[in-house]
Amino acid sequence: MTAAHAARDTATMLRRNLRHMQRYPGVPVMMVMLPVMFLLLFVYVFGATLGNGLGHGLGGRGVYVNYVSPAIILLTVASSATATAIGVAIDMTEGIVDRFRTMAIWRPSVLAGHVLGSMIQTLLAVAVVIGVALLVGFRPTAGAAAWLATVGFLAMITLALTWLGVALGVVAKTVGTASNTPMFLILLVFLGSGFVPTASMPTGLRQFATYQPFTAFTDTVRGLLTSGPTGGHAAVSAAWCAGIAVAGYLWAVARYNRGPAQASAQ
Amino acid sequence: MANLNPTERPAAAAGADPPGTHAGMVSRRPPEHLPATPASAGRTGLAVEARGVRKSFGDQVVLDGVDLDVIEGTVFALLGPNGSGKTTTVRILSTLLAADAGEIRVAGHDIAREPDSVRAAIGVTGQFSAVDKLLTGRENLMMMADLAHLGRADGRRRAADLLDRFDLSGAAGKMAATYSGGMRRRLDLAMTLVGAPRIVFLDEPTTGLDPRGRHAMWQIIRGLAADGVTILLTTQYLEEADQIADRIAVLDHGIFVAEGSPEQLKARVPGGHIRLQFTDPQQLETAARLLANAGRDDETLSLQVPSDGTVATLRALLYRLDQHTIDIQGLSIHTPDLDDVFFAVTGHPTASEDNQR
Numbered sequence: 001m002t003a004a005h006a007a008r009d010t011a012t013m014l015r016r017n018l019r020h021m022q023r024y025p026g027v028p029v030m031m032v033m034l035p036v037m038f039l040l041l042f043v044y045v046f047g048a049t050l051g052n053g054l055g056h057g058l059g060g061r062g063v064y065v066n067y068v069s070p071a072i073i074l075l076t077v078a079s080s081a082t083a084t085a086i087g088v089a090i091d092m093t094e095g096i097v098d099r100f101r102t103m104a105i106w107r108p109s110v111l112a113g114h115v116l117g118s119m120i121q122t123l124l125a126v127a128v129v130i131g132v133a134l135l136v137g138f139r140p141t142a143g144a145a146a147w148l149a150t151v152g153f154l155a156m157i158t159l160a161l162t163w164l165g166v167a168l169g170v171v172a173k174t175v176g177t178a179s180n181t182p183m184f185l186i187l188l189v190f191l192g193s194g195f196v197p198t199a200s201m202p203t204g205l206r207q208f209a210t211y212q213p214f215t216a217f218t219d220t221v222r223g224l225l226t227s228g229p230t231g232g233h234a235a236v237s238a239a240w241c242a243g244i245a246v247a248g249y250l251w252a253v254a255r256y257n258r259g260p261a262q263a264s265a266q
Numbered sequence: 267m268a269n270l271n272p273t274e275r276p277a278a279a280a281g282a283d284p285p286g287t288h289a290g291m292v293s294r295r296p297p298e299h300l301p302a303t304p305a306s307a308g309r310t311g312l313a314v315e316a317r318g319v320r321k322s323f324g325d326q327v328v329l330d331g332v333d334l335d336v337i338e339g340t341v342f343a344l345l346g347p348n349g350s351g352k353t354t355t356v357r358i359l360s361t362l363l364a365a366d367a368g369e370i371r372v373a374g375h376d377i378a379r380e381p382d383s384v385r386a387a388i389g390v391t392g393q394f395s396a397v398d399k400l401l402t403g404r405e406n407l408m409m410m411a412d413l414a415h416l417g418r419a420d421g422r423r424r425a426a427d428l429l430d431r432f433d434l435s436g437a438a439g440k441m442a443a444t445y446s447g448g449m450r451r452r453l454d455l456a457m458t459l460v461g462a463p464r465i466v467f468l469d470e471p472t473t474g475l476d477p478r479g480r481h482a483m484w485q486i487i488r489g490l491a492a493d494g495v496t497i498l499l500t501t502q503y504l505e506e507a508d509q510i511a512d513r514i515a516v517l518d519h520g521i522f523v524a525e526g527s528p529e530q531l532k533a534r535v536p537g538g539h540i541r542l543q544f545t546d547p548q549q550l551e552t553a554a555r556l557l558a559n560a561g562r563d564d565e566t567l568s569l570q571v572p573s574d575g576t577v578a579t580l581r582a583l584l585y586r587l588d589q590h591t592i593d594i595q596g597l598s599i600h601t602p603d604l605d606d607v608f609f610a611v612t613g614h615p616t617a618s619e620d621n622q623r
Contacts, residue, residue, distance in 0.1 A: 005415065012412040016398065023400045023441065095396035099457070102360045104386040105413050 006106035013113020017087065021121055027083045031125040035076040036132050042068050042195065043136050050196065062137060069130075069138040070221040071194030073154070074214060076129045078189055080122035080158050081165035081182040088114050088169025089178030108253050111166050118162040119155065126154060140225040150224045153234070157217055160241040161185065163248030170255045188214040193222075213240035312371070313338045313465045313496035314359060319368035321354055321520075328354045329365070330520040336498055336513075338464075341491045343507035344500040345607070346517035352500035353393060355517070356469045359498065360390040373465055389463030391455050393470050399443040403434050403453050406442060407460055414461035421460075428456040432486070448479035455486065466490060468499040472506060484510050504607055508532065516611055524611040532602060534610045540583060542569045543596040553592045557583075561609070570609075575599050 021028050042050070043065050051064030088111070091097050100110050130138075142150065165182055172178035191208065192198065192215035198206050209215055216236040223230035314336035321329040329351045336342040344352045357363040359372055361381045370377040373387035398406050404425055411421025429435045432452040437445060442453060451471070458466060471487070472480040487510050491497055501507050507514045508528040515525040524531060542560075544550040544567045553569055554562045561570040573579050580599070587594060600606065 008415065009413060012409060015412075016401065016409055019405065020400050094399075095392055095394040096398055098362055098392055098394075099390065099396035100413075101362055102385055102388065102390040103413055103461075104382045 006109065009106040009109035010112045010116065013109050014116045017113050017117030018120070020087070021117065027086060028121055028125065031076060031079050031083055031121065032128050034079055035072045035125075035129045038075060039068070039072045039129070039133060039136065042072075053200075054197070065133070065137040066139060066226060067222075068195060069133040069140075070225060071189055071218055072133060073126055073129060073221060074157075074194065074217055075186060075189050076126050077122060077154055077157050077161065077217075078185040078214070080118050080125075081161040081168065081185050082179060083121065084114055084118040084162045084165030085169035085172065085178040085182050086175060087118070088166050089172045089175045092170060092172075093175060107257065111170070111252055111256060114166055114169075115159065115162045118165065119158050122158045122162070123151070123155065141227040142225045146224045146227070150221060153220060153224065153237070156238065156241050160245040160248065163245050163252060165248075167248045167252035167255065170252050185214075188212055189218070192218055194218045213237065213244070216240060311338055312336065313373060314342075314498060315369075315371045316359070317369045319355070319358065319370060320366045321351075321358060321363070322366060328520050329358075332368070332517075332520070332522060334515070334522075336496060338496050339491070339494045340512040341487065341497045341499070341510055343511035343514045344498070344517055345502070345504065345507045345514050346500075347502060347608075349519075350517040351520040352517055353469055356390070356392075356467050356498070356500060360388055360467050361385055362390075386461075387464050389458035389461065389466045391458045391466070391468050391471060393473065395450050395454055397442045397445075397450055397453050397457060400441060402439050402441055403429060403445070404438040406453060406457055410457045410460035416460075424460055428459060432456045433482075448475055448482070451475060451479070451483070452486075455483075459490075463495070465496045465498070468497065470500050470502070472501070472503075480506075504531075504602065516607060518608065518612050524607070531607055534607065538573065538575055538600045538602040538606055539570045540573045540575070540580065541598045541600060542571060542587075542594050543598075544568065544593075545595045546593070549592050549594075552590065553587065553594075556586065556590055556592070573599075575601055 043061060047061040047064040047068075051059035051061050051067070053059070054067055055063045091110070091114075097110065101107075164185075168181045169178045172181065189195075191205070192212055193209065194214065198209040198215060201209055213236075216233045217240075219233040220230045220237050222228060223233065312335055314334055316332060316334040319329050319332040319334070320327075332351070332355065334355075344355060346352050354363065358365045359370065359377070361377060361384055364378070372384045375383040375387070377384050398409065401409065407425035407428055408421055411424055414421075416424060426435075429438045432455070434449060434453060434456065437449060442450060445453065451474075455468070455471070468487070472483050475483060484506070487497060487499070491510075499511070511528060513526065514528055514531055515522050516531070517523070524534070539561075542553065544553065547564070547567065550562070550564070550567050550569065554560060557569060557571055559572055562568075563570070571583060573583070
């Protein structure tokens with residue numbers, strides 16, 4: 001199995017997944033709708049009050065939209081794991097994966113195709129969500145270099161989370177399970193520095209929030225887009241991403257190679 | 267109920283039943299392995315060569331020491347009821363499942379040591395649809411061409427060929443989700459053939475198809491065999507194995523109970539049987555003494571009388587019963603089917619868990 005074959009098989013699988021998104025756009029639409037809903041909710045319902053809390057009584061909605069938009073972007077990225085897990089689980093529960101298993105192709109190409117497809121889908125969804133954020137008053141101060149860095153940074157997180165999503169999709173026994181298990185990632189965006197500063201939380205929660213990966217992710221994106229400090233958050237994020245990606249990849253490939261989850265009894 | 271083509275009936279069935287034939291129908295015969303290969307064929311003439319294959323799921327033994335030889339370029343049918351181990355055999359031979367024990371070579375390659383060489387030589391169509399429903403028929407075939415590493419132009423030509431051959435050209439641009447069951451099955455098999463495999467495994471290729479679809483599938487399989495492709499298929503129907511296979515192996519609870527050509531197998535159940543139903547054990551007793559070659563079932567108060575099912579033999583049987591004033595409650599005529607073959611070679615009916623030892 002040469003590297004050229006591996007690349008070609010992965011490209012074939014990627015084409016397959018891109019077609020799926022075109023023909024069955026339910027998942028991509030959900031990926032945009034959920035963050036946009038939260039954006040509108042937090043800006044227009046809670047925004048004025050939360051903004052005042054941030055700006056010592058003077059912030060209002062304008063301050064809060066800038067604060068919360070990076071979290072909304074990460075919410076979009078976090079939901080990529082759900083979308084990937086659903087796509088993989090659908091594949092695993094149908095006969096097509098058995099067909100791929102009996103072919104002399106690069107084995108992980110089935111999974112790698114899902115990862116690349118999800119990355120493209122996620123970055124497109126992020127672009128739409130940023131567009132909506134700009135419409136409701138998000139005013140990033142980032143220059144071209146900072147924007148480029150943001151895109152690269154988001155791609156890195158997406159890569160890590162989609163491999164985790166692939167693993168969760170491979171181990172899921174049903175598509176329903178696959179759509180639920182990655183939900184904890186979305187919760188992590190809330191239990192961090194995404195919507196309110198961690199300093200305002202009670203001690204136990206604050207300690208958790210400070211050290212969980214999404215706080216580092218959020219602080220880095222916020223720093224890049226609003227020209228604030230990113231500090232050590234970028235490096236911490238990179239370490240988290242590397243760990244999640246490697247663990248997700250190894251878990252997914254091991255379970256995929258082990259064969260069908262439910263062995264046929266006849 | 268299988269209806270054997272009358273012209274293909276073994277000669278024995280046309281005349282009186284040879285007396286010795288039915289002794290084995292009631293007692294369990296040891297499995298009889300007729301020679302599978304001409305001595306000259308040797309290793310190289312075998313597409314599949316398996317020795318002592320075992321597989322268990324938990325404490326359930328699914329394959330209990332199976333030996334299998336499939337000669338290159340022939341059609342081999344694994345015949346058996348649900349749960350006999352057919353699908354497991356196909357999954358093991360196609361590298362989807364590892365056997366617990368045994369030596370298996372497919373296309374000359376050891377399945378455990380060189381799975382990718384085996385995969386490059388085989389094509390598999392499983393029992394469950396393995397088409398991508400969100401792709402069109404043509405896109406499905408093009409995907410397979412890409413995965414077989416064919417060039418763009420080659421792939422397109424191959425896809426067009428197969429669409430044509432499988433009568434799918436009209437629906438080539440439609441999503442497979444809109445296909446009927448028969449169309450999906452044909453597309454499934456067409457996808458298997460994109461890489462021009464030398465050995466094709468088909469797991470119950472006609473299950474769920476209507477009679478027309480089934481005949482179309484048989485034609486396709488015959489065409490493949492004519493092109494020199496080795497085919498191993500599983501089926502629950504003797505008629506199907508009879509129609510398309512060169513050799514048939516009968517699988518029962520994970521072991522082969524009989525193996526041979528369709529003629530050899532059918533010769534063991536010449537012409538099926540007539541089933542007589544009684545209401546009174548006394549009548550059953552009298553009839554059983556009168557018809558010594560019949561299989562007797564005391565529980566259901568019935569007799570299975572070997573018969574070719576012709577009107578003449580039926581009339582003769584009824585006349586005999588009449589002469590001895592034996593009353594029968596009912597009667598049914600059975601042409602030979604899987605149940606008869608099973609009964610003949612195992613001494614117990616098919617698919618009954620109670621009969622499992």
